[in-house]
Amino acid sequence: MSEATTSWQRIKVWFHRWGSPAWFYAASGHMIPWLWAGFALLALPGLYLGLFVAPPDYLQGDSYRIIFIHVPSAWMSMMIFALMAIFGLIGMVWRIRLAETMAICSAPIGAAFTLITLITGSLWGKPTWGTYWQWDARMTSELVLLFLYVGVLALYESIEEPRKAARAASLLALIGLVNLPIIHYSVQWWNTLHQGNTIRLNLAESSMDTSMLVPLLLLVVATKFYYAAVLLARSRSMLLHQDQHKNWPRELLVAD
Amino acid sequence: MSLFISLVRTDLNIAFQHRGELLQPLWFMALVVALFPLGISPEAEQLRQLAGGVIWIAALLASLLGLEAVFQHDDKCGRLEQWLLADCGMLKLIAARLLSRWLVSGLPIVLISPLLGIWLQLQLDALVVLSLSLLLGTPIMTMLCALAAALTLGSRQASTLMSLLVAPLYVPLLIFATSAVRETQAGTQVDMQLLLITAMLVLALTLIPPAVAVALNIHLRE
Numbered sequence A: 001m002s003e004a005t006t007s008w009q010r011i012k013v014w015f016h017r018w019g020s021p022a023w024f025y026a027a028s029g030h031m032i033p034w035l036w037a038g039f040a041l042l043a044l045p046g047l048y049l050g051l052f053v054a055p056p057d058y059l060q061g062d063s064y065r066i067i068f069i070h071v072p073s074a075w076m077s078m079m080i081f082a083l084m085a086i087f088g089l090i091g092m093v094w095r096i097r098l099a100e101t102m103a104i105c106s107a108p109i110g111a112a113f114t115l116i117t118l119i120t121g122s123l124w125g126k127p128t129w130g131t132y133w134q135w136d137a138r139m140t141s142e143l144v145l146l147f148l149y150v151g152v153l154a155l156y157e158s159i160e161e162p163r164k165a166a167r168a169a170s171l172l173a174l175i176g177l178v179n180l181p182i183i184h185y186s187v188q189w190w191n192t193l194h195q196g197n198t199i200r201l202n203l204a205e206s207s208m209d210t211s212m213l214v215p216l217l218l219l220v221v222a223t224k225f226y227y228a229a230v231l232l233a234r235s236r237s238m239l240l241h242q243d244q245h246k247n248w249p250r251e252l253l254v255a256d
Numbered sequence B: 001m002s003l004f005i006s007l008v009r010t011d012l013n014i015a016f017q018h019r020g021e022l023l024q025p026l027w028f029m030a031l032v033v034a035l036f037p038l039g040i041s042p043e044a045e046q047l048r049q050l051a052g053g054v055i056w057i058a059a060l061l062a063s064l065l066g067l068e069a070v071f072q073h074d075d076k077c078g079r080l081e082q083w084l085l086a087d088c089g090m091l092k093l094i095a096a097r098l099l100s101r102w103l104v105s106g107l108p109i110v111l112i113s114p115l116l117g118i119w120l121q122l123q124l125d126a127l128v129v130l131s132l133s134l135l136l137g138t139p140i141m142t143m144l145c146a147l148a149a150a151l152t153l154g155s156r157q158a159s160t161l162m163s164l165l166v167a168p169l170y171v172p173l174l175i176f177a178t179s180a181v182r183e184t185q186a187g188t189q190v191d192m193q194l195l196l197i198t199a200m201l202v203l204a205l206t207l208i209p210p211a212v213a214v215a216l217n218i219h220l221r222e
Helices: A002-017 A021-053 A062-094 A097-129 A137-158 A162-177 A179-189 A210-242 A247-255 B002-017 B019-039 B044-063 B072-076 B079-085 B090-119 B124-151 B158-169 B171-186 B191-221
Strands: none
Touching: A002 A021, A021 A062, A021 A097, A021 A210, A021 A247, A062 A097, A062 A137, A062 A162, A062 A210, A097 A137, A097 A162, A097 A210, A137 A162, A137 B158, A162 B124, A162 B158, A162 B191, B002 B019, B002 B090, B019 B044, B019 B090, B044 B090, B044 B124, B044 B171, B072 B079, B079 B090, B079 B191, B090 B124, B090 B191, B124 B158, B124 B171, B124 B191, B158 B171, B171 B191
């Protein structure tokens, strides 16, 4: 009993440490190089296998290779939106400033992935469907997702006081999260040009060859590392900028 | 309950003192609809196909007008702080404000829609579905607008920003409503679309008033 209590206490202490900007700044500084290393170790073989080793598709030729960028970005664009809303919720409920910071810092990364998804999608659409833009359900939802990201960022930018701005933007992200299931189920709701899901959780059922699946999965995991690294780096600089007149950045400089 | 009714009555009184402003969104909506025959084609068949989408988009744009008025005045004169401290809780007052706002800006859109539908050559069955979809949809629009108004209270260029926040959230509503009108014209059953809009209305009624309360809290307490 007492042992359980102490380990619970330890978890709580560990959790609350994240509330301290100084501690977060130091801890994330150690983590970022490892995250970049993980990204490089996964992304470089993934790109090599995807762009050079994997055989051309029997129908689409080499143009299908854009999925190695397109699909991971599309997954990230939605995952980051959900994470942004979750960080926002944590920030609003427990009033943890770091969670608010991470919610806001997620927005530009997610918006960038959404933009990459849209651009690579339309580049792929030209040789495959014969058009750069098709108003099909998933492309439209992705576009709406981009507008939602822009809304969150614009709301944050327009309010002077940073913490108030972060809370308002977090609330908007939570509201926008209602949009995410619609994106996900839009494939089933509206019958359109866009091809159905090829990858299923059960890999045996997946209709994709291993030589293409392996690089795709490598890149899917690599983008997670990329997001974590950029998120931590962005959060660090935002905290440093907001706290430039406080004591902990000065102490940090002196210690260095 | 009496506080609820008296707030609605006060809001309506104030709104009717500025009758001219009340009509502006309606004129705007009529103008937008009238631009389509001029800009695309006055041919009846073509207009009939566009009608549902045009009227719905005009309604969405009209709802964005005067959006900042929902809470701005109460914020400036300090009444929102009193709401925060009210015995009955903020939610009831927000609900009253949403109701009066819908009566002033949403209901007129529903009432004017059959007229605009006739301009665009809609048949009777499509007119009924159009008005019904607007009757179900305008409360959702009012609530989303109020939410955006509450979120942007502390911000600089509030009015432009609000349209940017609200418009993406309108998308599912627009899709199902216009699909209902189109399917009626094609002679198919539209229960599914209307029920989905009703479901969205129930969801909005449940979630948006508390979200507005949270947004006002963020503005007032920070």
